[in-house]
Amino acid sequence: MRLSRYFLPVLKENPAEAQIVSHRLMLRAGMIKQQAAGIYSWLPLGFKVLKRIEQIVHEEQIRAGHIPLLMPTLQSADLWRESGRYDAYGPEMLRFKDRHDREMLYGPTNEEMITDIFRAHVSSYKELPLTLYHVQWKFRDEVRPRFGVMRGREFYMKDGYSFDLTKEDALHAYNRHMVSYLRTYERMGLTAIPMRADSGPIGGDNTHEFLVLAQTGESEVFYDAKVPELKLGDREVDYDDRAAVAAICEEFTTLYARTDETHDEAVFNQIPEERRCVGRGIEVGQIFYFGTKYSEAMGATVSTPDGTRVPVEMGSHGIGVSRLLGALIEANHDDKGIIWPEGVTPFHCGIVNLKQGDAATDLACEGLYKALVAKGLEPLYDDREERAGAKFATMDLIGLPWRITVGPRGLANGVVELTSRRTGESEELSAEIAVARITEIYAGK
Amino acid sequence: MRLSRYFLPVLKENPAEAQIVSHRLMLRAGMIKQQAAGIYSWLPLGFKVLKRIEQIVHEEQIRAGHIPLLMPTLQSADLWRESGRYDAYGPEMLRFKDRHDREMLYGPTNEEMITDIFRAHVSSYKELPLTLYHVQWKFRDEVRPRFGVMRGREFYMKDGYSFDLTKEDALHAYNRHMVSYLRTYERMGLTAIPMRADSGPIGGDNTHEFLVLAQTGESEVFYDAKVPELKLGDREVDYDDRAAVAAICEEFTTLYARTDETHDEAVFNQIPEERRCVGRGIEVGQIFYFGTKYSEAMGATVSTPDGTRVPVEMGSHGIGVSRLLGALIEANHDDKGIIWPEGVTPFHCGIVNLKQGDAATDLACEGLYKALVAKGLEPLYDDREERAGAKFATMDLIGLPWRITVGPRGLANGVVELTSRRTGESEELSAEIAVARITEIYAGK
Numbered sequence A, B: 001m002r003l004s005r006y007f008l009p010v011l012k013e014n015p016a017e018a019q020i021v022s023h024r025l026m027l028r029a030g031m032i033k034q035q036a037a038g039i040y041s042w043l044p045l046g047f048k049v050l051k052r053i054e055q056i057v058h059e060e061q062i063r064a065g066h067i068p069l070l071m072p073t074l075q076s077a078d079l080w081r082e083s084g085r086y087d088a089y090g091p092e093m094l095r096f097k098d099r100h101d102r103e104m105l106y107g108p109t110n111e112e113m114i115t116d117i118f119r120a121h122v123s124s125y126k127e128l129p130l131t132l133y134h135v136q137w138k139f140r141d142e143v144r145p146r147f148g149v150m151r152g153r154e155f156y157m158k159d160g161y162s163f164d165l166t167k168e169d170a171l172h173a174y175n176r177h178m179v180s181y182l183r184t185y186e187r188m189g190l191t192a193i194p195m196r197a198d199s200g201p202i203g204g205d206n207t208h209e210f211l212v213l214a215q216t217g218e219s220e221v222f223y224d225a226k227v228p229e230l231k232l233g234d235r236e237v238d239y240d241d242r243a244a245v246a247a248i249c250e251e252f253t254t255l256y257a258r259t260d261e262t263h264d265e266a267v268f269n270q271i272p273e274e275r276r277c278v279g280r281g282i283e284v285g286q287i288f289y290f291g292t293k294y295s296e297a298m299g300a301t302v303s304t305p306d307g308t309r310v311p312v313e314m315g316s317h318g319i320g321v322s323r324l325l326g327a328l329i330e331a332n333h334d335d336k337g338i339i340w341p342e343g344v345t346p347f348h349c350g351i352v353n354l355k356q357g358d359a360a361t362d363l364a365c366e367g368l369y370k371a372l373v374a375k376g377l378e379p380l381y382d383d384r385e386e387r388a389g390a391k392f393a394t395m396d397l398i399g400l401p402w403r404i405t406v407g408p409r410g411l412a413n414g415v416v417e418l419t420s421r422r423t424g425e426s427e428e429l430s431a432e433i434a435v436a437r438i439t440e441i442y443a444g445k
Helices: A021-028 A044-063 A077-083 A111-121 A167-187 A242-253 A293-298 A321-331 A359-374 A388-398 A408-412 A431-442 B021-028 B044-063 B077-083 B111-121 B167-187 B242-253 B293-298 B321-331 B359-374 B388-398 B408-412 B431-442
Strands: A032-036 A039-042 A074-076 A094-097 A103-106 A130-139 A154-164 A192-196 A206-213 A219-224 A257-259 A276-291 A301-303 A309-311 A313-320 A349-353 A379-382 A402-406 A416-420 A426-429 B032-036 B039-042 B074-076 B094-097 B103-106 B130-139 B154-164 B192-196 B206-213 B219-224 B257-259 B276-291 B301-303 B309-311 B313-320 B349-353 B379-382 B402-406 B416-420 B426-429
Touching: A021 A032, A021 A321, A032 B074, A032 B111, A039 A044, A039 B074, A044 A130, A044 A154, A044 A167, A044 A321, A074 A077, A074 B032, A074 B039, A077 A103, A077 A111, A077 A293, A094 B094, A111 A130, A111 A154, A111 A293, A111 A313, A111 B032, A130 A167, A154 A167, A154 A321, A167 A192, A167 A206, A167 A242, A167 A276, A167 A313, A192 A219, A192 A242, A192 A276, A206 A219, A206 A321, A276 A293, A276 A321, A293 A313, A313 A321, A349 A359, A349 A388, A359 A379, A359 A402, A359 A408, A359 A431, A379 A388, A402 A408, A402 A431, A408 A416, A416 A431, A426 A431, B021 B032, B021 B321, B039 B044, B044 B130, B044 B154, B044 B167, B044 B321, B074 B077, B077 B103, B077 B111, B077 B293, B111 B130, B111 B154, B111 B293, B111 B313, B130 B167, B154 B167, B154 B321, B167 B192, B167 B206, B167 B242, B167 B276, B167 B313, B192 B219, B192 B242, B192 B276, B206 B219, B206 B321, B276 B293, B276 B321, B293 B313, B313 B321, B349 B359, B349 B388, B359 B379, B359 B402, B359 B408, B359 B431, B379 B388, B402 B408, B402 B431, B408 B416, B416 B431, B426 B431
Parallel strands: A192 A257, A349 A379, A349 A402, B192 B257, B349 B379, B349 B402
Antiparallel strands: A032 A039, A074 A103, A094 A103, A130 A154, A154 A313, A192 A206, A206 A276, A219 A257, A219 A276, A276 A313, A301 A309, A402 A416, A416 A426, B032 B039, B074 B103, B094 B103, B130 B154, B154 B313, B192 B206, B206 B276, B219 B257, B219 B276, B276 B313, B301 B309, B402 B416, B416 B426
16 A cells, blocks of 8 residues: 555544543554544554454454354344343443334344344254354443543444353353464464453353453453463364363463452462562453353253253353454554554555655665565555655554665665564665565464 | 354245345345344355455455545434434434433444544645545335345445545546446446436435346336446456546446436437337446535535635445345346355355265365365365255255265266356366366456
């Protein structure tokens, strides 16, 4: 993309309404625009990151054997009366009537609807296991929406629902989700720690939240210093191998890591003192096993091998897709702006032309641009008539992990400059080697 | 995908509520499930086609130089008061109040919001031309939703908005949209004819609708028999070349083609009688140039080269993404089921194992499956313990363009059977050649 043809409305001033750094930087980098309290437009740069995150979520869910579909944003109130949640849910649920006076709502979550789909089409244990998920806009009418996309009212969420015959099978689905989530967050460059959580209004016994450590997190967290060091890495996972999947879950949940809701001071104090960490975290996902709460209420039963019928065992598992943008920025920024991890960056690298209009420099930039595109990469080429300082400031603000700077002086020596946004370190090399380096960095990402 | 692990709830019976073939086949093929009047869940097969269509729409918009973003589904009533449409819009607009009693609506379209984004960030002619678009869920509270996704209430739409300094520039944007739409529909295997249309409630002078010919279409259409023969083909288009783009538009709009709204019997009768066609059509897109209607009302102005300020020239351009699934099926089916064009098929081919459980046949199917996946293709492998007849019926119903049938008899002769869904013709060939053939068919699609 050539910046002269893009729509990147960066702000020079710090917006007064933004209380936390991710909100401030998303506004300044031209990623979002508020349209109403807690409701945002995703401007082109923000939309690109949102799509990268969604794509990683899809890839890892499909890898785990989960099946995508898409449920609508609006739901009928009658469906929620079946589970009893229509009356139980508070004013966070946006309710209204359509032109025929039928009671409707904007879905805050989809347990009822997915159970309705299941009971309409599945009747035998032979069709299990089954996990269906979607990534869709939700609405929760927060009383005080704030922190930008971190606590918006209209938000984008992946929510998946597992259906199994037995509790044992359902716990394997739970474990599968835990592992697929660990991989999802790692691919985005995030350390998200699974922590035992309260089950809250959805109900259920087994539940973990995934928290990203950040000073601005809404939850207080207590954990063993060894926990953030755990990595899934690039190990192969066979999601059908129950023991292997369970072993990974054990590896990631045995050491102490809890939110303030489930914190147990006595257990915490058994950790060696130098490893006891207290911090704050941002919740970016949650997995639940809740058994037959919805299937019993809504009559979602399956036949068993011995011919009886039982309510299906369920779990629901969510990732806050739009919220992840905020969490990513909270965890990856400095005083100049955002620092995108390579897995989610909107453009793979920036190209800064130091002397726009100079024939040789323009030609070199064009050549570099085309060479990167030919490698399947998406560069952002700053081809505006602007001072070098302004171009660098924009690149730093929007946070592309790599920048290639091209100017007449370097070209005279046959070199361009490759700069890491994270370390600030620069290196002079030929354009060909710069392209090869960038290609290598993104291989497999 | 292995069918034994997929969620494909096909129906044996014709659903009573479906009045038209696309609605019936989408229900029978397990593509959609109705959740409320005119509100559908997109089951896995339907979701896959929806995403293929959305992907083609994105690719062709980006090729034309248009920039994707994403606006929210909910909007503030105040924004619509600025344009005067809040009161003008009828009961099709879904209106409600949030918990703080603020008036909101579910967006039926986005002219007001995009104008709001524009005026907040663009102030100079130097930042033009600019076309921003999104693909997002919309809601129109139809009094009688029907025909499945063809006239749903919650529907998925691509809507793009062009901003230009002069009318001449705006008409180039209009032409760019026409050409990009022609290419979009052609890639899906559709013949969509641009027809002069009434401007309706959005207002404006220049507007064309794109209609797919189908007996179930809601509009009566009158056209020269030569029009459906026009093809864009694989010609290269330089979207910056105004004359070239205008020439294509002229080629596609000079011959007579109109809906009943703009039909002119006298002009129609000038066509040689044997070329006068009367039929029905399904609207799948519309482009508008409407000038300064919204920019004047909402104060979206830009500076000009001579230092004055003028309201920006605008157009809006839409493609009915979810509706296209219905239109595609109306135009591509037979009495056995759907016949997907290769550009939008949910899976590239089916594999039917005639003797599941037979070691050699299972092995051959697995080998075929992996060979196709290695080529970047997505096969659907029917690995269920089912009669051959049932497997064929499912494949025919869901409409994959190609089927490879594998059985012990063929394998004894070193062959599998490759069958075209459209022609019904079969050919025996080795598994390797079958893979090569399928790969070739999808090269570049």
